Amino acid sequence: MRIAVVDGVGSGRWLTRELTGRGAECVHVKSRPVLPPHLEASFRPGEYALDLGYDHNIGRLATRLRNLGVVRIAAGHACGVPTAQILAGLTGLPGMTEPTGPDEQGAVVGEELQPAGLGAGLDAASGLPWDRRTMARRLYEAGLDAPLGTEAASPEAGAAWFADAGLGSVGAVVRPAGGAGPEQVYFCRSAAEVHAAVAAVLGTPSAGAQDPTTQAPAVFGGVRRTAIVQELLTGPEFSVDTVAAEGVRLVAETWRHTVHSTPSVGPLADFDEPADPRAAEIAALHGYVLRALDALGIRHGAAHSRVVLSPRGPVLVDPGPGLADGVLPWVAEKFLGYSHTGLFAESILAPRDLARHAGRLPEPWPEPMRRVVLVNRRPGIVRPSAQWTGALEALPTAIAVAPVAGAGLELPVTRDAATSPGFVYLSAADPAWVERDYLTIREWEQQGPYTA
Numbered sequence: 396m397r398i399a400v401v402d403g404v405g406s407g408r409w410l411t412r413e414l415t416g417r418g419a420e421c422v423h424v425k426s427r428p429v430l431p432p433h434l435e436a437s438f439r440p441g442e443y444a445l446d447l448g449y450d451h452n453i454g455r456l457a458t459r460l461r462n463l464g465v466v467r468i469a470a471g472h473a474c475g476v477p478t479a480q481i482l483a484g485l486t487g488l489p490g491m492t493e494p495t496g497p498d499e500q501g502a503v504v505g506e507e508l509q510p511a512g513l514g515a516g517l518d519a520a521s522g523l524p525w526d527r528r529t530m531a532r533r534l535y536e537a538g539l540d541a542p543l544g545t546e547a548a549s550p551e552a553g554a555a556w557f558a559d560a561g562l563g564s565v566g567a568v569v570r571p572a573g574g575a576g577p578e579q580v581y582f583c584r585s586a587a588e589v590h591a592a593v594a595a596v597l598g599t600p601s602a603g604a605q606d607p608t609t610q611a612p613a614v615f616g617g618v619r620r621t622a623i624v625q626e627l628l629t630g631p632e633f634s635v636d637t638v639a640a641e642g643v644r645l646v647a648e649t650w651r652h653t654v655h656s657t658p659s660v661g662p663l664a665d666f667d668e669p670a671d672p673r674a675a676e677i678a679a680l681h682g683y684v685l686r687a688l689d690a691l692g693i694r695h696g697a698a699h700s701r702v703v704l705s706p707r708g709p710v711l712v713d714p715g716p717g718l719a720d721g722v723l724p725w726v727a728e729k730f731l732g733y734s735h736t737g738l739f740a741e742s743i744l745a746p747r748d749l750a751r752h753a754g755r756l757p758e759p760w761p762e763p764m765r766r767v768v769l770v771n772r773r774p775g776i777v778r779p780s781a782q783w784t785g786a787l788e789a790l791p792t793a794i795a796v797a798p799v800a801g802a803g804l805e806l807p808v809t810r811d812a813a814t815s816p817g818f819v820y821l822s823a824a825d826p827a828w829v830e831r832d833y834l835t836i837r838e839w840e841q842q843g844p845y846t847a
Contacts, residue, residue, distance in 0.1 A: 403442070403471035404437045405433075419743075425448055433800065453478070467488055491695055568624075630703050634715065637688060639698075640742035669760045672757045696716070697736075698715050698716055726820050787836065794821065
């Protein structure tokens with residue numbers, strides 16, 4: 396069976412390995428000419444039978460995939476989701492959603508698409524319901540809660556919407572459209588703060604922008620064209636990892652996010668911990684997410700939906716198409732007997748077999764677990780990982796250490812996922828032991844061990 400993987404980088408590497416390990420032959424496609432350095436560095440062309448690279452003519456690319464006998468097209472990394480969806484439509488293969496009409500693909504056949512990141516050109520052409528107005532409308536129509544929000548194409552539009560929505564007493568959160576996590580998220584209490592935050596996200600000069608170093612292109616390449624402005628929801632935030640195929644939707648894992656704030660770069664991902672699926676509030680969270688994905692028309696593929704458990708109940712913040720980054724699937728395989736990535740591969744190669752997991756998953760983790768995001772405190776040149784991973788691996792609760800930043804590259808102070816040195820899994824029977832080693836890591840990082 397021949398499978399096309401779009402952007403087999405980052406988390407996409409693990410999908411390719413799962414597919415080839417199950418006997419599939421993989422063909423690689425890039426969604427854009429150049430991916431961010433940390434993603435480019437993770438690509439392994441030798442893992443593919445054929446690497447087609449990037450083709451600006453997506454109609455021609457679809458024809459090549461048909462001629463190669465490709466039977467499924469899957470996004471490896473989340474940045475490949477829009478391209479994978481378009482290619483699926485053009486080749487008549489299953490996509491994340493069903494085509495909404497005959498013009499959905501016709502508008503892009505033979506055209507030269509210039510990918511501009513999630514939430515921009517390709518995303519619109521894909522027909523995916525990721526823009527906030529469409530998402531909220533579909534959720535409301537299904538009787539589900541949704542955040543009040545908009546996509547602002549300018550600082551002025553964002554500030555005006557905030558004022559008109561009357562959110563002065565509630566506050567708003569501003570983040571990049573199609574953002575990959577908690578990085579570059581701004582919490583605002585006034586129209587002026589919203590104006591500055593949208594300007595920072597879009598890379599537009601604005602007085603009061605929190606951090607000029609974050610005025611950069613989109614995480615996945617291209618230039619950001621819109622910013623999300625949403626009501627500020629209070630409550631813990633979770634990622635719910637799901638897989639869908641042949642009318643079956645499963646929850647694989649759910650992780651609770653902990654974020655810490657810094658005066659220089661704002662909120663940063665700190666660590667994640669698995670939620671207990673046996674808890675009533677988590678079961679309700681899962682039910683909401685599965686109904687939400689159904690309302691959004693998600694029929695196939697993986698997602699890592701971000702949801703806030705607010706006082707009024709669960710509210711979907713981002714449907715999170717594709718696999719989550721910053722994950723080692725073998726850790727879940729070791730503790731649970733399955734992984735999100737493995738289930739995704741199964742849904743691609745044997746979609747009807749997915750039903751055998753219904754009613755059994757998700758499983759609770761057998762002991763406390765924490766996935767810690769590493770934070771670089773000193774800008775400089777990344778040291779070879781062998782010089783610093785040993786100290787982390789020696790921690791009594793360390794299960795796995797995953798260096799991400801490439802040795803010899805410039806690494807600034809960590810401000811988002813792309814500027815983190817990596818991550819580490821901690822686990823022990825006693826949660827106090829995990830907390831002890833976590834604090835040891837944060838104290839050790841003050842010495843700047845990752846850079847020279």
